[in-house]
Amino acid sequence: MVRTDWIRRGSGKERALRATAERSDGLRRVRRPATDTTPAFDLAYLRTGPRGATPLVIIPGGPGLASAIPYRRIRSRAARAGHDVIMVEHRGVGLSRTGASGTDLPRSAMRVTEVVDDIAAVLDHEGVDRAHIYGSSYGTYLAEGVGVRHPERVAGMILDSTLLSAQDHLVQRAHSRRLLWDGDDPHTAEVAAALREVVESGADLVEACGIAEILYEFGGTGLLLTMLRRHLAGTDRFTWNALSRTVGAEMAIDSRVPYTMEVDPVGEIAFRELNFAPEPDGGPFDSSAAFADSASHFSPFSGEPFDLSIELPRFTWPTAIIAGRRDLRTPPPIAELAASLIPDATLVSIDNGHSALDTHHAAALHVIDRLQAGRTAELADEGPMIDAMSPGAGPNRWISLAVETALVGDYLGDRVLHPRLPRLGLPRFGGRSTPAS
Helix, strand or coil: CCCCCCCCCCCHHHHHHHHHHHCCCCEEEEEECCCCCCCCEEEEEEEECCCCCCCEEEECCCCCECCCCCCHHHHHHHHHCCCCEEEEECCCCHHHCECCCCCECCHHHCCHHHHHHHHHHHHHHHCCCCEEEEEECHHHHHHHHHHHHCHHHEEEEEEECCCCCCCHHHHHHHHHHHHHCCCCCCCCHHHHHHHHHHHHCCCCHHHHHHHHHHHHHHHHHHHHHHHHHHHHHCCCHHHHHHHHCCCCHHHCCCCCECCCECCCCCHHHHHHCCCCCCCCCCCCCCHHHHCHHHHCCCCCCCCCCCCHHHHHHHCCCCEEEEEECCCCCCCHHHHHHHHHHCCCEEEEEECCCCCHHHHCHHHHHHHHHHHHCCCHHHHHHCHHHHHCCCCCCCHHHHHHHHHHHHHHHHHHHHHHHCCCCCCCCCCCCCCCCCCCC
């Protein structure tokens, strides 16, 4: 587990991060009134770029991701491209974390419907009648929620790494098992065999599958196979241990990074309403096992707010659905189901992992351009063109490079400490990933 409690509440580091967030371009606030479950608080949001008749509302994932600091770069790129962008710092997070009294908002205030209504309140405050809504990961559920509760405000929609229901975990683990455990896809059969061998050799199942998910998403089959072979050879001790600490860390209650990712109190939504920790089945790639510790700090699942299988067919606006072929968190079958439910939806499959908003800005901005130009139907044939776009020096490249460098360091260190071991050679990496079916 990654711990970040070195950033203590009220510390100089936290004050510096707050000052950075407060200096964000286009920062504004709207007072949200007190209710039976929520004290009055100031909801922070940002509006950047040239003003347009139909702005773009970008909703990041999480729950817990802030908007002000993490998304400065894409807001800047969008502004240069002429887009009028609104992002909300959601209740319980970053600049919207505390009530008017200065204390943290209570968990009772954390409800999907309240977060959705906050977005509508921002549109009201800005005098915006209708907007294009872009949701990423958990943000897709909020975007869909805007479509359910405020359909008159939606001019068009982008669902990037789609979340559909509290039962998505069933599709998620079946897809991951087919690819990386059973090896039913010819592109991943060798990787699946190596992963099974790693577990049979004594590696913890949850840990091994979690590491496999990370490396497959960010580096593809080449990087993952290299990692597994190095583990079997015993020349990856530092790298494997470092990666193991990231498994499940995204929802760890003690992994708060102020003004960037803050799980408490908004993690209540993840577990109480979206079922992030369902009953585990003991098999490989069971996401509930990775989140089990975090789930113990929040309320158990009590039911989701919407039945999107009923609501999505009522959407009447153009919708683009982005599916990363290496996305194991919200895998392509979920995007395909969403596309089948929404009447005017266009599915675009790209060579990426989870969330183009976070990992492939060129792809995200291209889809935004198409939506705002009223040309979403063209995206159905533009997957190869988008695949040829460079995602830039984002998480995909940096994580791959970090793992490759760490493996080389493991190998060289092992040669110094154990010069009599067989010479297996330096790690060889697979480059661009192969597509998954």
